Structure formats: C-alpha cells, structure tokens
Amino acid sequence: MSRxxxxxxxxxxxxARPYEESILPVFREIGLPLxxxxxxxxxxxxxxxxxxxxxxxxxxxxxxxxxxxxxxxIIAPCAGCYLTLRKSNEFLAGRDPxxxxxxxxxxxAGCEYHGTVTxxxxxxxLRDDVGSTKLKSMIRRPLSGLRVASYxxxxxxxxxxxxxxxxxxTSLDDLLAVAGAQPVAYAAKTRCCGGSLTGTIEExxxxxxxxxxxxxxRRGADCIATICPLCQFNLEFAQGKIVKxxxxxxxxxxxxxxxxxxxxxxxxxxxxSFSRSIIPLKSLWAKLGNGGAR
Amino acid sequence: MKITRKVAYEEDLDPGFLDEIEQASxxxxxxxxxxxxTCSSSCPMSVYMDVPPRKIMAMVKNGFKDDAxxxxxxxxxxxxxxxxxxxxxxxxxxxxMYSLKRKAIQEKVYPAKLAIPVLDREMTRLISAHGRSSxxxxxxxxxxxxxxPWAMLKMAPLGLKLMKTGxxxxxxxxxxxxxxxxxxxxxVKEGAR
Numbered sequence: 001m002s003r004x005x006x007x008x009x010x011x012x013x014x015x016a017r018p019y020e021e022s023i024l025p026v027f028r029e030i031g032l033p034l035x036x037x038x039x040x041x042x043x044x045x046x047x048x049x050x051x052x053x054x055x056x057x058x059x060x061x062x063x064x065x066x067x068x069x070x071x072x073x074i075i076a077p078c079a080g081c082y083l084t085l086r087k088s089n090e091f092l093a094g095r096d097p098x099x100x101x102x103x104x105x106x107x108x109a110g111c112e113y114h115g116t117v118t119x120x121x122x123x124x125x126l127r128d129d130v131g132s133t134k135l136k137s138m139i140r141r142p143l144s145g146l147r148v149a150s151y152x153x154x155x156x157x158x159x160x161x162x163x164x165x166x167x168x169x170t171s172l173d174d175l176l177a178v179a180g181a182q183p184v185a186y187a188a189k190t191r192c193c194g195g196s197l198t199g200t201i202e203e204x205x206x207x208x209x210x211x212x213x214x215x216x217x218r219r220g221a222d223c224i225a226t227i228c229p230l231c232q233f234n235l236e237f238a239q240g241k242i243v244k245x246x247x248x249x250x251x252x253x254x255x256x257x258x259x260x261x262x263x264x265x266x267x268x269x270x271x272x273s274f275s276r277s278i279i280p281l282k283s284l285w286a287k288l289g290n291g292g293a294r
Numbered sequence: 295m296k297i298t299r300k301v302a303y304e305e306d307l308d309p310g311f312l313d314e315i316e317q318a319s320x321x322x323x324x325x326x327x328x329x330x331x332t333c334s335s336s337c338p339m340s341v342y343m344d345v346p347p348r349k350i351m352a353m354v355k356n357g358f359k360d361d362a363x364x365x366x367x368x369x370x371x372x373x374x375x376x377x378x379x380x381x382x383x384x385x386x387x388x389x390x391m392y393s394l395k396r397k398a399i400q401e402k403v404y405p406a407k408l409a410i411p412v413l414d415r416e417m418t419r420l421i422s423a424h425g426r427s428s429x430x431x432x433x434x435x436x437x438x439x440x441x442x443p444w445a446m447l448k449m450a451p452l453g454l455k456l457m458k459t460g461x462x463x464x465x466x467x468x469x470x471x472x473x474x475x476x477x478x479x480x481x482v483k484e485g486a487r
Contacts, residue, residue, distance in 0.1 A: 014429040015461040039470045041425035046373045047417035050395040058482045059421060062475070096320055102482065109478035158375035159388065166379045192338045192374035199433065200409035204342050204370070237452055276459040 004125065005072035006034035007063065009081040009229075010042050016078070016229030018273035022258035023077050023122055025267050029138065030130055034075060037066055043076075043084040046195065058102045060088030064119075065111035073118040075125060077258075079228035083155040086119040121156055122258070123227055124163050127171050135178050140266030142180025146287055148260070149186040149221035150176060151212065153231040157190055166190065172257055176225060179264035184219040188212050193234045206245055209238045213250035222287050223253040225260055232256060236279055253279050263288075307357035315354050319393035321386040327351045333377035333387050343367040347377055347387060354390065363403050368394040369410040409440045422479045425469030430462055 012020040027034045040063050048056035063085060067074050076082040092099050093115045106113050126135065150172040158166045167190060173183035193212060198205030212235060216224050226232040235254040243249055255277070262272045274281055316322050334346035345353070345365045353362040362368070371391040378388045395411070398404045404411045416435045420427045430453075437446035456462035469475055 010427045010429065010467065013467070014463065015456060017461055041469045041475060042421045042427045044418065044421050047414040048421065049373075049392045050411070050414040051399060051418045053392065053396065055418070055422065055479065055482055058478060059425075059475075062478060101485065105478060105481035108481045109474055111474060111478065154372075154374035154376070158379050159386075161379060166376075190376075192372050192376070194338075195372045195374075196410070196413060197370075197372060199436070200413055201342075201370075204339070208338060237455070276461055278455050278459060 003071075003073055004032065004034060004075040004120070005037040005067045005070055007037050007040055007067075007074045007076045007081055007085065009040075009076065009078045011078050011080075011229035011233075015233050016256075018259060018276045019077055019229055019232070019256045021271070021273040021276075022256055022262045025271055026258050026262045026265065027122070029262075029265055029267060030126075030134075032125070032130070035072075037063065037072070037074065038070070040066060043081045045080040045084055048084075054098055054102065056084070057088040057091045057099070058105060060085050061092055061102055061106045061113050062109075062111045064089055064092070064115075064117045065106055065113040067117045068113055073120060075120055075122050077122050077227075078230075079121065079153055079155040080230060082119060082121045083160070086160060089115070089117065089119055121163070121227070123156070123171050123175065126175060126261075132174065132178050135175070139179055139264050141264055143176070143260060143264050143288065144180050146181040146260075146284075147184050147220055147222045148176050148181045149216035149219060149224045150183050150189055150257075151186065151216075151224050151226050151231060151235070152190050153226070153228045154190065154192050154195075156227055172225065172227060175257065176260065179261050181260065181264075184216075184221050186216060186219055186221070188215040193231045195230055195234075198234050198238055202241075205234065206238055206242050209234050210242045210246055210248075210250065213239065213242065213252055214248065216252055217250050221252065223255055223260075223284055225255055225257040227257055236277070239279060251279060253277065253281050253284050302358060302361075306360075308359040309357050311357045311359040311362075312355055315390060315393050315397070318396060319386065319389045321389050321393075323383060323385050324351065324355055324390065326383040327355055327385055328383055330382060332380050332382060336376045336380050337371075338374065338376070339370040339372060343370050347371075347391075350394070351385070351387065351390070354394075360403075362394055363398045363401065364405070366405065366408075367391075368398060369404065369408055371395075407440060409436060409442075412436060412439045422475075424467065425472065425475045426467035428463075428465065428467045430464060431466060 044056050152169050157164050157169045164171045194205040194208040259272045331348045334340050334348040340346050345367045375388045413436050
C-alpha cells in the first residue's frame with residue numbers, strides 16, 4: 001500500500017483531466033497506487049493568499065488533517081496545490097502567533113492537525129522514492145528521438161528550493177531522458193506563464209506564453225512537457241490567439257510529463273488521455289514512428 | 295498649466311506602514327533592502343508595471359502607503375517567487391506583495407474594474423462556501439462581476455473546446471462535509487482581527 005494520498009485539487013478534476021488520467025496509471029504501474037484524499041477541499045492557490053492568508057492556511061490545514069488521519073503523506077501534482085499545501089504546512093509549524101489560533105480552530109471544527117504530514121510533488125516521489133534505476137527498468141518503448149522542452153514553471157521550484165534548483169532545475173529533464181527522450185536546452189524552463197493573467201489581463205498573459213512557445217520552437221523541441229495544470233492550460237489553449245496576435249506559427253503540442261512517461265512505460269496510449277489534447281499530435285506520432293499505433 | 299508637487303513631503307507619509315506590512319507579511323527584513331534592483335530585473339512582469347518591485351520595496355520601507363497600495367504592480371505580481379529566491383537580503387518579496395494586495399482589498403483602494411482582485415475574491419468565496427472551486431462557475435462570476443459580457447462571449451469557443459474534450463463540466467463541485475467546513479470558517483473568523 002502506498003504511503004501517499006493523492007490530492008487532485010480543482011484542476012485535475014477539470015481542465016487537467018489528462019494529468020489525472022496519466023499520473024494514476026503511471027503510479028499504478030510503478031506499484032504505488034494512489035488513493036484520492038477523501039473529501040479534500042480546494043487549496044485556494046494564489047487567490048486565497050491575496051485575500052485572507054489566515055483562512056488560506058486554515059483551509060489547507062483541513063486537507064493536511066484529513067491526510068494525517070488517514071496516516072498518509074500527500075502527493076499534489078498541481079504545482080499551485082503543492083506550494084499552497086506546503087506553505088501552509090510550514091506556516092502552521094512556525095512561530096507566527098496566528099498558527100496556534102488556526103490549529104485550535106481546526107480542532108474546534110473537528111479536523112485536528114499535529115503537523116505530521118509531508119507534501120510532495122509526484123516528480124519528487126519518482127526521483128527520490130522510485131529512482132532512475134527502477135524507472136529505467138520499466139521503460140518498454142523509449143521515446144527515441146523525441147526532442148522535449150521541459151517546462152517547470154514557477155511554483156514547483158520556488159520559493160522552496162530544496163527539491164531542485166530554482167533557476168536551472170534538472171529533475172524533469174533527467175526523468176524524460178530516462179524515458180528515452182532528448183531534453184533540449186530550454187532557457188525559459190522556469191520563466192513564469194503568468195498564471196491566471198491570460199484570463200484577467202489577456203495581452204500580458206499572451207505575451208508571456210508566446211515567449212515560452214517561441215523559445216521551445218527555437219530550441220527545436222517537438223513538444224513541451226509540463227508539470228502544472230495552469231502552465232499546460234495557458235500554453236495549449238492560448239496558442240490560437242498567440243498565432244493570430246503575433247503572426248508567428250509557434251504551435252506545439254503541450255503535454256503532461258506523466259503522459260510522456262506513461263507512453264514510454266508501455267501504457268496504452270488510449271489510457272493516457274492524449275485524445276483530450278486540442279493541439280493536433282500528428283507530428284508527435286510521426287516523430288515516434290509507427291504512426292502512433294502503439 | 296497647473297504646477298503640482300510630484301514628491302511627497304514627510305507629513306504625507308505613513309510612519310507606521312513598514313511595521314504594518316512587516317506584521318502582515320511575516321517578513322521582518324524589509325528594512326535590510328539595499329535597493330540593488332535584483333527583484334526588478336528578475337521580474338517577468340516588471341515591463342508591465344507602473345512601479346518596479348525595487349521601488350515598491352522603497353515605498354514600503356519609507357511609508358509611501360498610498361502609492362504602494364494604489365499601484366498596478368501588486369496585482370501584476372503572479373507569485374512566481376523569482377525575486378524572492380534571488381534577493382541578496384533574503385527579503386520575502388512575494389509575501390510582501392501578497393500582504394500589499396490584502397491591505398489594498400481591506401482598504402478598498404484597488405483599481406476599479408481590474409479583474410485580478412475580483413477573481414481572487416470570487417475564488418475565495420467559492421471555497422469558503424462550498425470547499426471547492428468549479429472552473430466554469432468561477433469564470434462566469436468573474437465576467438459578470440467585471441461587467442465584461444463581450445469578453446465572455448469571446449471565451450465561448452474556448453469553452454466549447456474544453457467541453458468537447460471533456461475538460462470542463464457544468465457541475466458545481468462541493469465537499470461532502472460542509473458543516474465541518476462551515477464551522478472551521480466560523481472559528482477562524484471569530485477572534486480574528
């Protein structure tokens with residue numbers, strides 16, 4: 001039995017379904033089947049910290065408490081959830097006088113928390129718990145010749161820098177290399193996608209994503225691999241508008257790293273939700289040979 | 295032409311502002327800012343900002359409360375934490391930006407019609423009421439609240455694509471144990487400042 005509870009957050013049940021539908025089979029194949037944290041609530045992401053940071057830590061505290069009661073650590077595939085839960089966890093363990101009050105409030109509400117839970121991103125678990133030796137042994141159909149731009153975005157590598165380097169992370173590149181792909185030197189790998197700006201101040205959001213797509217193209221990438229739902233959404237769904245706004249064909253498949261890893265592990269393509277992509281993946285299948293008949 | 299003063303006099307400043315922000319952000323090192331500008335040069339949004347992050351730090355340090363709270367800068371900050379991890383004085387700049395956003399909302403001085411604080415508040419409202427956010431309902435209330443029906447219509451093709459690929463549902467999400475959530479929200483609100 002896995003010692004992890006899976007925390008989907010709002011995205012993996014919504015626009016990031018391909019992420020959920022690929023991360024679950026990958027972990028199942030690895031022998032760490034992920035069970036969903038029962039009755040989890042949304043983390044509040046950057047929004048809650050902008051409005052009420054005390055309540056932000058409290059609602060995250062409820063999730064931590066649910067995991068503690070189930071005697072599990074948390075795996076949060078969304079970088080926003082990962083950061084929010086981790087940040088709240090540290091806040092509740094810290095010396096801020098409000099932390100004690102929140103812990104008391106959690107107890108009052110019947111979700112007592114003692115600070116025993118660790119929050120991790122699946123990439124971290126794959127690197128540190130599973131390891132490249134085991135992963136390598138599980139690769140059945142290496143992604144030979146596929147040039148991938150590994151895009152980490154912001155919140156997985158910052159502000160917590162103990163998992164990977166905040167400017168030049170390598171964990172995702174290393175993982176994709178194990179899967180047989182060829183990571184390209186992607187200078188924009190930790191540059192921000194703008195988060196919700198594509199929906200609030202569109203011209204700023206589009207420009208930020210244009211820069212990311214353009215740089216991946218320039219490096220000769222066949223696709224971009226992401227670890228965060230908001231990054232994936234922005235990079236994929238803004239492409240049409242970006243091509244129109246800048247008159248530059250920067251269209252490129254944008255996939256979750258778990259979809260690519262699952263493919264390399266020999267999991268059936270149909271099971272990995274490639275069909276939920278709105279960008280045509282023809283070029284990708286052509287590159288991988290056998291017309292995607294796997 | 296009317297000539298107006300462009301520089302604040304000491305009596306225009308708020309001497310308690312630094313302390314207020316240090317308390318709200320949990321960052322006690324704002325005074326150690328050396329004005330090097332690493333934050334501004336690292337910030338992917340600074341080209342769109344009316345006041346670069348370095349100047350915001352100087353404003354906080356010196357009591358320019360009104361200028362800091364009314365800037366677009368604090369709303370453009372997308373919390374990428376690049377400035378924060380690079381700051382040579384180890385100032386938690388992103389957390390300072392968050393506390394400025396909260397202050398601006400509390401004091402109701404954020405720019406009218408700006409969608410960012412509206413989105414933040416709508417998301418917060420959904421979560422404290424239902425425990426979960428639903429992407430579709432969040433977007434609908436954002437466009438309604440910012441009175442941008444035209445923008446909403448322009449989003450329709452995107453919505454259709456999301457529906458077609460099964461990536462957006464009409465369901466209103468919610469936690470099962472709503473009473474627990476409600477009692478938590480109530481307990482936190484009680485005794486809060």
